[in-house]
Amino acid sequence: MTARDTDWDGVRLHVVTGKGGTGKTTVAAALALALAHSGRKVLLIETEGRQGIARLFDRPPLPYEERKIAIGPGEADDGRDPGGDVYALAIDPEGALLDYLELFYNMRSAGRALRRLGLVDFATTIAPGLSDVLVTGKATESTRRKQRGDGYVYDSVVLDAPPTGRVGRFLNVSAAVSGLAKVGPIRAHADTVARVIKSPQTAVHFVTTLEEMPVQETLDGIAELRRIAGIQVGGIMINMARPAVLSQQELKAPPEASTLAKALAAAGLHGTDVLAAALCDELAEHARHVELQDRERTELEAAGQPIYLLPMIADGIDLAALHRLAAELRDQGAA
Ligand SMILES: Nc1ncnc2c1ncn2[C@@H]1O[C@H](COP(=O)(O)OP(=O)(O)OP(=O)(O)O)[C@@H](O)[C@H]1O
Ligand SMILES: [Mg+2]
Structure with a gap:
């Protein structure tokens, strides 16, 4: 087994949040x-009941059950590193409630009766705090x-995990x-959950793109989690980053426009004035975009968390892209 340092060596529960649509599920x-x-074994859990993981790995919908869905990369070329296994689980509050009753009270059949009476829906919709603690509990x-x-x-x-706007409440289970x-099994359960979430074993990572809204939500989310004692803020994963095609100098x-027009004419093109003007607009637009991205990145850096850069993958996300x-x-x- 290769021992290698990573930024999150003691962490065993990685919570991934971010603004909606920035690539939480993908990342x-x-x-x-x-x-x-x-040879490590990893469990990937989704919580929103949308079967995003199954779609991503091109699998039928996941049941409420841990299933092997992928094999991790082997590191050594000589085949001595076999890679590891990724299992997946889609949690929904109802399944989590039944699971909780089974796990702690051996009461799955009682859970089914509760469901027939509509009490499961009642419990999970009327008390969203309860449904969160069941999901984080799992x-x-x-x-x-x-x-x-x-x-x-x-x-x-x-x-x-849920998006930035809800993640504080989601993770702050005791509150x-x-x-x-105040007392009783739910309280005790919440306390057990909180002990894991608020331990050095857990880190909360933020996925963002280099755009104003996702960056602002990331910074707000980080600030919110820092106010909850014991929660460890993890890395910032900048997703869908586009490579800079021009140097700072060129930008x-x-x-x-006249220089461009001459160059285009020399290349044998017609209508070079119009073309040159259009190219100049493109250049200016690109420069604005790069400047904005740089500004957003600087803001993220100020948060002081490790930053990882993930490229925009033009052909879309398949297993190879993952x-x-x-x-x-x-x-x-x-x-
Ligand atoms: N690095 C990338 N390159 C190209 N496309 C990407 C990348 N990351 C994510 N995507 C695409 O962006 C879209 C949103 O990604 P994803 O579903 O992972 O986001 P999400 O934050 O989980 O969204 P939601 O808030 O709806 O759960 C998907 O179509 C996904 O394939
Ligand atoms: Mg998602």
């Missing part, structure tokens, strides 16, 4: 793949789960249930 999957090296239970003998069942767990239960001093993103995360020390 969570890539991170799970990246962590599944050297994630922390799989993080803590031990094998017979010794060691953990999963070396790492990656949680595709979430404090209005529901600062773009060629004049492996490419995973390799980037490995190379940059995120996993």
